Structure formats: structure tokens, C-alpha cells
Amino acid sequence: MEIHIRPLNRSISVQSGANLLEALRDHQVPMSYSCMAGRCGTCRCKVVEGTVLAGSADSFQPGGSGDPYVLACQTFVTEPCTIEIPEPDEIVVHPARAIKASVVAIEDVTHDIKRLRLKPAKPLEFSPGQYAHLQFSPEHIRPYSMAGLCGDGEMEFHVRLVPQGRVTGFIASTLKVGDAVRVSGPLGSAYLRRKHAGPMLCVAGGTGLAPILSIVRGALAEGMGNPIHLYFGVRSPRDVYGLEWLQDLKRDYVDLHVHVVVASSNGQVQKGHRTGLVTEAIDADWGALKDWRAYLCGAPPMVEAASLLVKRKGIAAEQIYADAFYSSGT
Structure with missing residues (x-):
């Protein structure tokens, strides 16, 4: 056969x-x-x-x-x-492993987002844009995307605190520096395609910025010169974070273009930021997107809407790499 x-x-x-x-x-x-x-x-x-x-x-x-x-x-x-099969010249093989790590820092970056930094006992190989399961206790396990690269020495995750969230509540109220965390991975197919030389559309909703940062940092580390258009969508001005990281990347990556889009501003939007839905901003900015690659990370409604939009504009389904953040089990 x-x-x-x-x-x-x-x-x-x-x-x-x-x-x-x-x-x-x-x-x-x-x-x-x-x-x-x-x-x-x-x-x-x-x-x-x-x-x-x-x-x-x-x-x-x-x-x-x-x-x-x-x-x-x-x-x-x-x-x-x-x-x-997908892109035979873009194969990644990172056998899944479970490693021990310890908490280095838990930092507030917005009113409801924490930056969690871990020091792994052993390196965990992964491609930019992938995620891992973090186990804080036998009852507290949840997937989070890496925001950095596997050679950083530390692992960085962005955690949005969910009201009555079991895992995020544990991170906010119980987890402390020095605690042990079990990291299992890598997981996910929305990783950086390094051999693609055309334009890249990177769309982050909320803490979807974490894997998008990893992807852009990976492109920079690989010496890629692709034009990258990064759209960062948030609900309100107080949900914007990571601007200093984005500015650093813009300084080092010549063809990186960052668009911050605030859904509901109440007249308080920062200069240079846009208002409305992130999909509306993309629709207004671009006609055909043929030969582009799209990386979409964030809440499922945003990921689905952005996926439909970029398909309509000419990006083939197999060249859309999506990571939807589901809130179940938080």
C-alpha cells in the first residue's frame, strides 16, 4: 500500500x-x-x-x-x-521533555499581567513562538508561551490574571521567588519559519505578545531581514505593556514596524497609538497579502477574526500560524 x-x-x-x-x-x-x-x-x-x-x-x-x-x-x-506535509524545508524536531526550573522573578507589567521568569536546571530546546506546560503544584498546571529564546539562560512567560482563576490566582498570591516549577515541552506549531524571506504579519492580542516577542527576537537572532509588521491589540490604554522591549527590537531590527491598537480608549490613547480593533487596523493598512506569512497569538475570537481576514487578503491557510489562548483551566 x-x-x-x-x-x-x-x-x-x-x-x-x-x-x-x-x-x-x-x-x-x-x-x-x-x-x-x-x-x-x-x-x-x-x-x-x-x-x-x-x-x-x-x-x-x-x-x-x-x-x-x-x-x-x-x-x-x-x-x-x-x-x-507542511514546508519540508522548515522541519523542527525538539523531543518533548520535562525539566525542573526555579522562579527568579514575578514582576507586575500591568494591573493584571505578571512577567514570570524561571531559571531552568537544564536547557529546553524550542523554536521561537512555541509554548510549554508549567506545573506549579499537582493541582496547578497551565500552558504558557515562551517570550524569549532557548539560549537566553532564563525562561520568560507573561501571565494574565483571571478573576477566580485557579492557576493564575496561585501565581499571584502563593508562588514566590525560589519555588520549583516543572516545565514540559515544547509544544505548538506556530513557530518562526526561518527560511521564509517575504513579509511577516505578527498579530498579538494581550499576552499573545509573549510568543510574538519570541518570534521577532528569533528573526533578529537568525539575521533575517524580512519586513515585519507587528500589530499589538489591547482592550484599554492600561493594558498596553512591553513598549520598551518593542522599542529595543525596533532599534536593532531595521525593518520592524510596530502598531499598537487600543480597542476602547476613552480619549486617553497615547500619542502614536491607534484606536479600534486590531483587525480593523490591518484591514485599513493592507490590500493583498499574497506571499506573506501570518503569526496570530491571543484570545480565540481575535485569532479567528484575524485568520479570516488574512485569508481573504491572500495568505494561504497553511501559511497562517495561530496560537489561540483559551481560558479554561485557569
Whole structure:
């Protein structure tokens, strides 16, 4: 039985019931992966033709209802099929690990956002834009995106305090400098594509600024010269933070353009900042976005609205890298 691989235009022979990721690896097909357990989303690929068994779900066929994408590590091949893998020249393999870290600092950056800095006992390899699970106690675990790079020596996370939030309340009232934290990862497929040379649209909503900072810092560290247009959307003027970090990046990255957009200003918006929704600002600024890449990080409604907008403006779905911050389990 054969699997045809796009865009490589290559076929591989496998046995019925073979795990898709294992088959790709056995035949040296370039494929990103990390956790191997269906959690990180790194091995996401598209079923173009044929039927596969996607995890514990029923058989999946393209053209039916639902998402045409599957996770290769959780997918089993049941008949000849065609699979489209993402960007074979942009493979990242960071085997998921769990490491110990200690709290270095817990800093207020706004009225409801804290900057958490951890010192890992061992380095954790990750690509800019990925996230990890932080476990503060057996009952307090939540995913947060890294704001820095894996070579920084410290790990930085931005935590928005949620009213009655179990984990964020623990961070705000109980966690202290010196406490141990278990860090598990990396997770996520919304990481920096280093070989892309065209313009980049980076959209951050609230603490979605953390992974966007990581992506821009990664582009700077890699010596990339892509034009980067960063839109940072917040609810009100008091929710704006990180301006000094953005200014530092603008100084060092020549073609970085930062747009701060405040949804509700009440006449108090800072000079140079814009008012309205971040998607409205992008829509007003740009016509066609063909050959761009988009990185979208923040609350699900913003990520969904921005994704629909940039698709309409010409960015292909497979070139939109989104990380939606869900509030469940906070």
C-alpha cells in the first residue's frame, strides 16, 4: 500500500494500519514532531485523498465535514492515500521533555499581567513562538508561551490574571521567588519559519505578545531581514505593556514596524497609538497579502477574526500560524 507525499511528489510503501508519523520517519520523509502524543500539534498535516484513521475517531475522508488536517502521530493508514506535509524545508524536531526550573522573578507589567521568569536546571530546546506546560503544584498546571529564546539562560512567560482563576490566582498570591516549577515541552506549531524571506504579519492580542516577542527576537537572532509588521491589540490604554522591549527590537531590527491598537480608549490613547480593533487596523493598512506569512497569538475570537481576514487578503491557510489562548483551566 502506498502513501503519496505532497509537495515532495514522492510515494512510500507501508503496511495497512501503520502509524503515519512512524512511516514518514522510517522513510526519511522530513516531518516536524515533538510530543508524539497528540498534544503539541507540531506534526499536523493534511489528508488530500484516501481514508485514514485519525486517533480514536472514526475513519477520516477528505471532503467530508470538519478539518482536513490530522496529527501524524495519532493517525493510522488504512488504504492508499495522499498526504500533504507542511514546508519540508522548515522541519523542527525538539523531543518533548520535562525539566525542573526555579522562579527568579514575578514582576507586575500591568494591573493584571505578571512577567514570570524561571531559571531552568537544564536547557529546553524550542523554536521561537512555541509554548510549554508549567506545573506549579499537582493541582496547578497551565500552558504558557515562551517570550524569549532557548539560549537566553532564563525562561520568560507573561501571565494574565483571571478573576477566580485557579492557576493564575496561585501565581499571584502563593508562588514566590525560589519555588520549583516543572516545565514540559515544547509544544505548538506556530513557530518562526526561518527560511521564509517575504513579509511577516505578527498579530498579538494581550499576552499573545509573549510568543510574538519570541518570534521577532528569533528573526533578529537568525539575521533575517524580512519586513515585519507587528500589530499589538489591547482592550484599554492600561493594558498596553512591553513598549520598551518593542522599542529595543525596533532599534536593532531595521525593518520592524510596530502598531499598537487600543480597542476602547476613552480619549486617553497615547500619542502614536491607534484606536479600534486590531483587525480593523490591518484591514485599513493592507490590500493583498499574497506571499506573506501570518503569526496570530491571543484570545480565540481575535485569532479567528484575524485568520479570516488574512485569508481573504491572500495568505494561504497553511501559511497562517495561530496560537489561540483559551481560558479554561485557569
